Amino acid sequence: MLALLHTSSVHVPVFDTLRDRDYPGLPLRHVVSEELLTRAQADGPDAVAGDIDQALASTVAEGAAAVLCTCSTIGGVAETRAAALGVPVLRVDRPMAVAAVAVAPRGARTTTQIVVIAALAGTVGPTVALIDEEAARSGRSVTVMATVVDGAWGRFEAGDQAGYLSAIAAAVEAVDDADVIVLAQASMAAAANHTTTAIPVLSSPVPGLRAAAAAAVSRPARRTA
Template identity: 65%
Template sequence: MVSPTLALLHTSPVHVPVFEGLRDQDHPGFALRHLVHEDLLARARAEGPDAVADDIQELLEQAVAEGASAVLCTCSTIGAVTEARAAAVGVPVVRVDRPMAAAAVAAGRAVAVVATLESTLGPTRALVEEEAARAGRPVEVTTVLVDGAWERFEAGDGEGHVRLIAEAVDALEGVDSVVLAQASMADAADRATLPVPVIASPRPGLRAAVLRCGVGGKS
């Protein structure tokens, strides 16, 4: 029997060690294959996610041909268009932020979506509203763009990036949960002190994708 392999579609190489670390903690020995294509995010930001849909399908088809049992898209900006290609490629395609959105909806009506890229706000807000409709729960979504944080991230200033996000989260009022819209924001979940769930996508997203491969892991 061939062991399952999960392909991960990234738009930044910084995500590779993050998901490798989570795999080692929660799903030891599980095979991951990383596909890093930074150009997808640049083009999606400039032209819209649909502009890269055909390229994404080619990458998914290649991943399946090379043995992927499922694909996890770790970029929120292109998550919806990637997920929509699942039927065409014949294996599960998971967007990393869907389990996070479901958890946020379960925590209460008022959900804040915090992002460092404006292109992520719309897709993530739509995802939270979709999960709320699926769960039959009312939801009120507010969005926050953290000015300057993405520039810190691109410059390699991880500490400054996390600090700005955590400060933006802690300034929120009247929310039941907070969604950190991008996988790159995950470290801010532990830094923020707001007394509501501050949810990052990598761990629940990886867990969901591994389960779609038909394999469990530690909770």
């Protein structure tokens, strides 16, 4: 079983659909805790480390072989909880960051120019830090610029999914000088379907679930209760 930690219920059908398409039969256990993001915004991502343990402890006891955190704001902290939980804990955006730094610079550039599109200001720091980490790991030279889409998060919180995705797509279309565009939050993924840009646009759900599914199926099921 793969456990998924979400800070919004909108992710549940998205990952169920991807599972049905790519990993039929893989059991998923969804844990939704919106307050984790609320607290992380107010007190910083490190403040929710213990809450992540608490939110996922029962799923691990029930047999979760791995955990995927789908929230980019707290994903970096979630990764550090693997030892406490006793199973691999992955952040959904790491495979996307790996792919972004692997994109070759265009033209005469020697550094890959990455533009991060975010709907929430608190996501920018963790996402940029992740990209820088993967660039250093791979020995690649990157320049990262970030844009927070004005008003997008308000639309998301209001349940205006169409308006939210439209705002994200417009921000993507406005980028005219980059080697790759990164959609910082998993909830943005569908916006890529509404763009015509020639610049590669990367999102996290598909590669994130791929990595987590591989981690889950490579470990024997655990049951301690």
